[in-house]
Amino acid sequence: xxxxxxxxxxxxxxxxxxxxxxxxxxxxxxxxxxxxxxxxxxxxxxxxxxxxxxxxxxxxxxxxxxxxxxxxxxxxxxxxxxxxxxxxxxxxxxxxxxxxxxxxxxxxxxxxxxxxxxxxxxxxxxxxxxxxxxxxxxxxxxxxxxxxxxxxxxxxxxxxxxxxxxxxxxxxxxxxxxxxxxxxxxxxxxxxxxxxxxxxxxxxxxxxxxxxxxxxxxxxxxxxxxxxxxxxxxxxxxxxxxxxxxxxxxxxxxxxxxxxxxxxxxxxxxxxxxxxxxxxxxx
Ligand SMILES: Cc1cc2nc3c(=O)[nH]c(=O)nc-3n(C[C@H](O)[C@H](O)[C@H](O)COP(=O)(O)OP(=O)(O)OC[C@H]3O[C@@H](n4cnc5c(N)ncnc54)[C@H](O)[C@@H]3O)c2cc1C
Numbered sequence: 001x002x003x004x005x006x007x008x009x010x011x012x013x014x015x016x017x018x019x020x021x022x023x024x025x026x027x028x029x030x031x032x033x034x035x036x037x038x039x040x041x042x043x044x045x046x047x048x049x050x051x052x053x054x055x056x057x058x059x060x061x062x063x064x065x066x067x068x069x070x071x072x073x074x075x076x077x078x079x080x081x082x083x084x085x086x087x088x089x090x091x092x093x094x095x096x097x098x099x100x101x102x103x104x105x106x107x108x109x110x111x112x113x114x115x116x117x118x119x120x121x122x123x124x125x126x127x128x129x130x131x132x133x134x135x136x137x138x139x140x141x142x143x144x145x146x147x148x149x150x151x152x153x154x155x156x157x158x159x160x161x162x163x164x165x166x167x168x169x170x171x172x173x174x175x176x177x178x179x180x181x182x183x184x185x186x187x188x189x190x191x192x193x194x195x196x197x198x199x200x201x202x203x204x205x206x207x208x209x210x211x212x213x214x215x216x217x218x219x220x221x222x223x224x225x226x227x228x229x230x231x232x233x234x235x236x237x238x239x240x241x242x243x244x245x246x247x248x249x250x251x252x253x254x255x256x257x258x259x260x261x262x263x264x265x266x267x268x269x270x271x272x273x274x275x276x277x278x279x280x281x282x283x
Contacts, residue, residue: 004020004022007020008021015028018031032277033240033241033242033277034240035243035244035269036242037243037262038247040220040246041222042215042216042219044214044215053066060237062228066220068216069124070251070253071211071212071213071216071217072113072114072115072119072120073119073123073138074113074212075113075114075207075209076207077184078184081183082111084180087108089116089177090140090177090178091106091175092104093105093106093142093178095119095122095139095141096141096203100126103121104118113209117254120218121254124251130208137206138205141204142182142202143174147202151198151202152194154171155172157171182201184206218258219246219258220251222249223249232269232271232275232276234269242276244266
């Protein structure tokens with residue numbers, strides 16, 4: 001096996017050979033079979049920038065447009081909240097958006113909005129909601145293990161001389177960042193009525209301004225549609241060329257599912273190549 005680094009694939013030469021930009025200039029390499037594994041279009045700093053798309057469309061292969069997937073959400077925090085809480089985790093919460101969720105997990109407050117596992121899982125629903133409705137609101141359940149009535153009871157029985165922040169911390173176990181988030185959701189003044197406060201803790205509404213762009217998304221949707229491939233991941237329009245991984249038009253949550261789908265499609269395409277070469281070798 002020979003590994004050639006710093007070879008940037010630039011499509012096909014008129015001869016049909018693969019064309020690469022290399023430190024020694026443009027080079028053509030003829031191959032019996034090719035497996036394209038060039039990634040999606042997210043986080044381009046790591047190398048995969050979707051630049052391959054133009055080479056495939058030039059061969060008549062239809063691609064679904066790239067869109068961010070598993071991305072953070074951009075939220076216009078107030079300046080005091082952003083300055084005090086950017087970098088703080090919201091632990092053991094549940095997120096919903098317009099019928100999607102609840103997704104339990106953690107989220108990280110950032111200067112731009114929210115990141116983290118639960119956010120990424122819900123981000124597709126938020127992206128689609130923004131695209132169809134022009135706006136999207138998250139509902140944050142800051143105590144998913146307590147029901148609303150229990151929270152209201154606990155808030156109602158706390159010592160009245162305690163500050164509201166202390167009552168929220170001691171009676172319901174909310175962290176300072178969770179209390180700050182409640183204030184973001186309610187406007188500056190929190191309701192003092194236990195029932196209204198409990199309602200807010202179970203479904204704090206936060207307006208999402210936008211989803212993070214491709215440059216900061218964990219993965220991308222879009223790419224080569226399955227119609228363009230045969231059952232062995234070979235491009236119908238370019239016999240002998242196979243594709244796998246995030247180049248293909250699918251999306252999945254993080255947590256290993258993306259890598260699993262990349263490995264699985266890579267393996268299936270490799271088996272397709274073996275069968276293709278074997279069929280060619282058979283007289
Ligand atoms: C920050 C971050 C965290 C992630 N965390 C997880 C996680 O926890 N769990 C999970 O399942 N997934 C995770 N992912 C996603 C996962 O890493 C990707 O889905 C997976 O790596 C995609 O594999 P791939 O082989 O399709 O493409 P890539 O891994 O992107 O590899 C494509 C390669 O092709 C190269 N390339 C692109 N164009 C050309 C060209 N024209 N010529 C030559 N080379 C080219 C690129 O430089 C790159 O090296 C994460 C991604 C990011 C960015």
